[in-house]
Amino acid sequence: MAVERPPLLERPEFERQSLGKAATTDVARPLSLAERLANMDPVRKLTVLLAAIVIWELYTRTAEVPALIFPTFVDTIAALWKGLFQYDLATQTWTSLKILFAGYAIGMAIGATLSFIAVSGRFGSDILSTLASMLNPLPAIALLPLALIWFGLGAKSLVFVLLHSIVWPVALNTHTGFMSVSEPLRMVGRNYGLRNVRYVAKVLIPAAFPSILAGLKLGWAFAWRTLIAAELVFGAASEGGGLGWFIFASRNELDIAGAFAGLLVVILIGFVVENVVFRKIEERTLVRWGMQS
Amino acid sequence: MSAVRERPRTDPVPRPEIERTPIDVRHIGQIERPLSGIERVWNVQIVRNLTVLVMFVVIWEAYTRIADIPPLLFPSFTDTCVAIVDAFRDHRMLAKISFTLTSLLTGYAVGLVAAAVLVSAASIWRVWADILTTATAMFNPLPSIALLPLAMLWFGLGTFSLVFILVHSVVWAVALNAYVGFQGVSPTQRMIGHNYGLRGVMFAIKILIPAALATVLSGMKIGWAFAWRTMIGAELVFGATARGGGLGWHIFENSELLNIRQVFAGLFMIILIGVLVEYAIFRTVELRTVRRWGMQR
Secondary structure, eight states: OOOOOOOOOOOOOOOOOOOOOOOOOOSSOOOOHHHHHHTOHHHHHHHHHHHHHHHHHHHHHHTTOOTTTSOOHHHHHHHHHHHHHTSSHHHHHHHHHHHHHHHHHHHHHHHHHHHHHHHHOHHHHHHHHHHHHHHTTSOGGGGHHHHHHHHOSSHHHHHHHHHHHHHHHHHHHHHHHHHTSOHHHHHHHHHTTOOHHHHIIIIIHHHTHHHHHHHHHHHHHHHHHHHHHHHHHHHHHSOOOSHHHHHHHHHHTTOHHHHHHHHHHHHHHHHHIIIIIHHHHHIIIIITTTSOO | OOOOOOOOOOOOOOOOOOOOOOOOOGGGOOSOOOOOHHHHHHTSHHHHHHHHHHHHHHHHHHHHHHTTOOTTTOOOHHHHHHHHHHHHHTTHHHHHHHHHHHHHHHHHHHHHHHHHHHHHHHHHOHHHHHHHHHHHHHHTTSOGGGGHHHHHHHHOSSHHHHHHHHHHHHHHHHHHHHHHHHHTSOHHHHHHHHHTTOOHHHHIIIIIHHHTHHHHHHHHHHHHHHHHHHHHHHHHHHTTTSSSOOHHHHHHHHHHTTOHHHHHHHHHHHHHHHHIIIIIIIHHHHIIIIITTTSOO
């Protein structure tokens, strides 16, 4: 059946004369050096940092804030220098870090064992989830008075509260990570005949690594906070040592510049661990495996 | 044009017909059977969790009774329960809980508002984005409890110092997560928002916050965890100096008096509040939003 086609409309031909001046300015131009510098991330961040320091220095100098309330930046750096080379800031820092590493290593081992038990059976998983969900919201520092009674003053009590602050976030996150490993991945593992330790090491851990790493980071954050708080308590209770104690003692001697120097060291260590160590681990694993951008 | 090669066709091979006789399956054992009452009860998650709890309470009670642990070191479960009832009876415990929670909620609320302001500024101006990322990278790893000695010097002993360090512990964790979440909102969703003509606050409420809610919520949870730990720590360390005193102070005071039963009672209340907030409040919010929307399993 033939369809009646409408006749083609013929439009008249025309030719545009001048279009007039385009209203755009630069469409494309090479960026100037200043602009290219301002587009670099480290440059902008360093500028912010420098600006903050300059404002701090200017504020304390022009408003004549008493050094007892808020020391100048120069004073703080001088105090840091003095603390590192004349007083025992370096050894105090080392004391803190040693306890922290010991607690972190043991805590990771316990957390790993707990989650290994939890993947081996349903009742084990119930024990872990009940215990962890109950004990995870309990701030570790609240156990310090008890730990002092049980283990006496010293590194043992500190390691005990550190353990408490690390084990639960690590175990909880590892467990959730293991539980959400997809079924095909598990089946691939079983297909290869992997069992027990090799199954966990070759299939579960790589697949659940984002969640495990999140747990490790959270555990680190809690441990770092707990350690500083615990040393402040020690400072209040008895003569101890460590970075928290340094801050507390400096403040008690009204050496506020010294307290600021202690805070700077705390910030520096935290910054290095969170933005260098963990970032590197992420780049080597998650980013490389395409699990995180 | 290339000619398609013709494959030589083979005739199907006829296979002999066979007939299987049913195999005796009894050697396999039970293939299917109704679960017994015990098994069905055991399959309920809550029952298993409660069993674990009861088991621990029994082990605790039996251990302290049989090994004759002095109550100064480790009180039995019944002692602890009696201590909790005692503490509630003379209203000390309620006053302490309300003191802790009031300061905590004030600090948390102020911290959330501050984080919202910072993140909004960072989403609009690039300078503020730089300031925010630099500040969070620097201050997030700084335990806010370390600022307490200084805060007490600046603002005096009292609630204001507490709120100051609480805000510090909340604001960076929340701002960092919210900002990362907003950055990760896909351009498609952003363009849909622009297409609807949403701008400024409406754009944030209708597009950015729902799309990044999973990250924002996890930031709020971490912020809560930090604030909760900071609060208890601050009360433990300096509760003696701040007037009133809350749960942390209850623990410290009673451990100094060697009244360990009351210390355990305080720990119990802390666990209870922590579990309530994490599992009743945050879990409910998650179930109602990100899980319901299929953004999180």
